[in-house]
Amino acid sequence: MRRADIRRDDEDRAVSPVIATILMVAITVVLAGVLYVWANNLASEGTDTSVGTLNTYTTEDADDETGPGADDTLVKMQLTGKDDLAWAFVKITVSVGDNVYTCSVVAGDDCEISQAAGDNDNSWEPGEYLFLSEGTEDICDAAEC
Template structure:
């Protein structure tokens, strides 16, 4: 009688290879989803994370002297986070002209803090003032600052 032998040794390495490939594909997919969710968490721009500000006329009489230091606007931060002074930059539009305001000297207008803790941050509830710097922004006739 003839023996009917089957060679079952080759089945085990083939199954192991298929399982390893499947596990690798599943693991790569899980890592992709995890990394993608981490990347999207850093780009949250919902309204709850943004600082808001109120601005009003500073009630300073404008003068037409060259290089006048008219105080133009008083701004208050109404958001929830502090803002470092090095990042504070405001752009004003008066008529067709655009002016840049910052805490550094030499800009069209300057930013100052008349009260508050005067530390290195603009904190919620504190006021800052925008005043003329190197540019004559408002004259005695007045101006509409936007």
């Protein structure tokens, strides 16, 4: 009878390491799968280009008449978004016919951006109007605008 008891103890001990090994392999496989999915999602988040602009604008023709010379006010724009937009992020281009003109807040460019009012000269605030005017270039004359 003693031999049967010893044999049963040996069988019970042999099952425990096998189960532990199977559990460790299963946990490792599940953990590797979770890490793969997490890393894949993390890597793909930075390459999403489907996000559109977060700011909206309204644009209307300025009341100014255009004529020869580079002093016409062309367009009045209003920021209708909810956040301020720093001038470093503002890039406006005007195209007339086949010509494209870059507008900036710096005097001496083809097209100049002027700020009508506002509390902060470093940003474009919601509800605030900007005016695009001819700078050094005669963008609109009586024949072309």
